[in-house]
Amino acid sequence: MPTIPTASAIVAVGLVVSQTDTGSAEFSNNHLFYALRLIGALLVATVVPLLIDRRARRSSRITQ
């Protein structure tokens, strides 16, 4: 593992986190809806290509 780049990145992200105000954000219903919509879109974008890929590889085996 490249130790120095890893350590540098951890320090850099630590700086980012330290400068981020975590207390001021109120978690509203809108934010929950936004998060669920984003996660739903990510699941669809992941599952759809996987299903098509599985179908393609199965049908390739069958037609051979």
Added chain:
Amino acid sequence: MYIGHVGAALAAKRLRASIGLFALLVATYVPDWVDGGLCLAGVHNPDGMLSHSIPAVVLFALAGFAVYALSTRDLTAALIVAGMIVSHVLLDWITGYKPTWPGGPMIGLQLYEHPVADFVVEGLVIVVGAVLYGRTLPPRRRPWIDVTIMLGALLVLQLGIYIAHMMMKSLPKC
């Protein structure tokens, strides 16, 4: 970039067929998964600083490299997985407007404000990815069918996202 990231994952499959498509798809969306997780956890993530800035993405890429290398002992594949994670922010700079580092500038071409141009760019990435992906499939009589199904589904998803955004424009981000 929305579904264009899937195009990048499909193209990467061509680089090393032994990498599972699932790993590539997860890797290509890591910053967005982090974004969604932080949002669910109620953590303030201004402009995606904790998920899409350069230091954050470098950390994710190193973590992805380590996890994949340790679980498969395939360093080349682990490099590709790490590259996939980095590709997310590179592609987002084309279509979006993302943070660089704390106190640094926001950069990006903001094609989201020009949906036609955005669709052309994302469509191009998806087409290239689907064609390269087609070459990873075992030979069969009509190989173009699988590529066409993949291409069609991804372009429909991309259009669906535009429609969803138009219908929920007022929805505040985390």
